[in-house]
Amino acid sequence: MSVAALIVAAGRGVRAATESGQPKQYGRLGGEAMLTRTIRAFASHAGIDAVLVAIHPDDADLYAAASKAFAGRLLAPVMGGARRQDSVRAGLEALELHGPDVVLIHDAARPFADDALIARVIGGVGEARAPCPVCRPIRSVAAGGRVTGTVGREDLWRAQTPQGFKFDAILAAHRAAAQDPTLDFTDDTSVAEWFGLDVALVEGSEHNRKLTTAEDLAIADEMLRTEEKRAATSIRVGTGYDVHALGPGDAVILCGVSIPHTKKLVGHSDADVGLHALTDALLGTIADGDIGVHFPPSDERWRGAASDLFLKVAGDKIRARGGEIMHVDVTLLCEAPRIGPYRDAMRACMAETLGIDVGRVSIKATTNEGLGFVGRGEGIAAMATATVKLP
Structure with missing residues (x-):
């Protein structure tokens, strides 16, 4: 079984724009670009055979610098579209030439996916199953900035990436969704579920958080620098x-x-x-x-x-x-x-x-x-x- 990883890095990340105005996926974390860390997680994993990144057309130079350490181990990047699902579909179309059996689709803004999480998602892919890593949600719900009640958590989860799919099935799902421009999905298991694929849950990781705001980046950067100092001692x-x-x-x-x-x-x-x-x-x-x-x-x-x-x-x-x-x-x-x-x-x-x-x-x-x-x-x-x- 061949497994490909598709990393979605075509967004603008306006809520976490760096001081230089670069998109957040190129912001510095522990001395290197966030995207570099995300790529490393998949390029170094023994279960991943190919890695492709979907980038914004304006980010070719930034991507070249962020991916330099993995030269020869990555497929040529593909240019993303206006929406996340457009970028994913472009990446899937490019991957079709390489014929993977399974694809893991991952957000560049989650640079802390670890080997165990990736392995769980790969292992969860079945003939009609699309594994989605999840964690428990916060306890309370709010409206207008005020807590309005407590929701039972038994059937509520926070979805993460990478999400895993049989390649042919998710490509077909994205192609079908593209026929209706009014459809707008937040992640790929939503596309899969709409298309009729069976989405299964696998254990996520609290470390695998998505970095959304400038404060998220600052906290993650400080955490990494502290860990690296400790590791160097x-x-x-x-x-x-x-x-x-x-x-x-x-x-x-x-x-x-x-x-x-x-x-x-x-x-x-x-x-x-x-x-x-x-x-x-x-x-x-x-x-x-x-x-x-x-x-x-x-x-x-x-x-x-x-x-x-x-x-x-x-x-x-x-x-x-x-x-x-x-x-x-x-x-x-x-x-x-x-x-x-x-x-x-x-x-x-x-x-x-x-x-x-x-x-x-x-x-x-x-x-x-x-x-x-x-x-x-x-x-x-x-x-x-x-x-x-x-x-």
């Missing part, structure tokens, strides 16, 4: 772990805060296990080695150094790549000292060092239930997780 998660032994002393430094204690952490720098683990986690999000690569213990420059220096460098490296630190989480494993009284000071210190809101900093603590080197009070360990957004 990579979320990275890095983890870190560090441990230092406890030795003679009177304070430990954890997450940038000095805490009175009967011992101190032993290390080349200030031995802040919390910041060391977090530094490794941050470096992990950009695949840039670990703390030992950038600040080797063999380098005397780092003897006794405050570990917030290491953390700041890791944060700066992320920002240098256009990244944003979304969240950091450190878990301290120790029997003593108690972490709770110092938690807020630790969060504030880390937030300031990284230049992020303190609401993005989490610190937790747990004991080791007396087990292992942590449980025996021989050392303190830390685990860290960092979440980073990168372009």
Whole structure:
């Protein structure tokens, strides 16, 4: 079964004229013409064998620019007529030379038809069936700008395109309708129903909305730009772990805060296990080695150094790549000292060092239930997780 798509793009779209005065189907959505997006939906679909576009005679140059990316995959455009049904009939007459079994007729002003919707319409075409995608209508009806009542929705639907047909049947229907100039149909299933074809309903899509007004275009454009920015963003998660032994002393430094204690952490720098683990986690999000690569213990420059220096460098490296630190989480494993009284000071210190809101900093603590080197009070360990957004 061969399937053709006929895209109707011959209207003037006066309710959504662009700033340059171009018809709406050539207005920009997410940096490209609306018609480009509509064509792509069908030209890239595995179930579509041919695509033809009906355009206005004045839009040849605009169409050439909008369809350039699909050169070689589209049939030559056909010039549309004064009414939508005239444009559709012109397109069907042109398609007859290619002999498709099925045709899907679609409005250019619906650029968000997806693969699943197109497949449902193709699958709904039968010997005497013309599938029309539909969605439920709004609840209330109005007259003169005022709500006049609520209509039961069981038998009411909002029709969408693409609408699918056996090619010979819909061509015959349009030819018959053209014999009476007083007949004016809003869509092709209306023509089919008038001609006696059986119209069936298939599930539509709320995303497949028709862009009618200038506000519709502006909203769709903003939506697409937001989605594309989100799609162009990579979320990275890095983890870190560090441990230092406890030795003679009177304070430990954890997450940038000095805490009175009967011992101190032993290390080349200030031995802040919390910041060391977090530094490794941050470096992990950009695949840039670990703390030992950038600040080797063999380098005397780092003897006794405050570990917030290491953390700041890791944060700066992320920002240098256009990244944003979304969240950091450190878990301290120790029997003593108690972490709770110092938690807020630790969060504030880390937030300031990284230049992020303190609401993005989490610190937790747990004991080791007396087990292992942590449980025996021989050392303190830390685990860290960092979440980073990168372009």
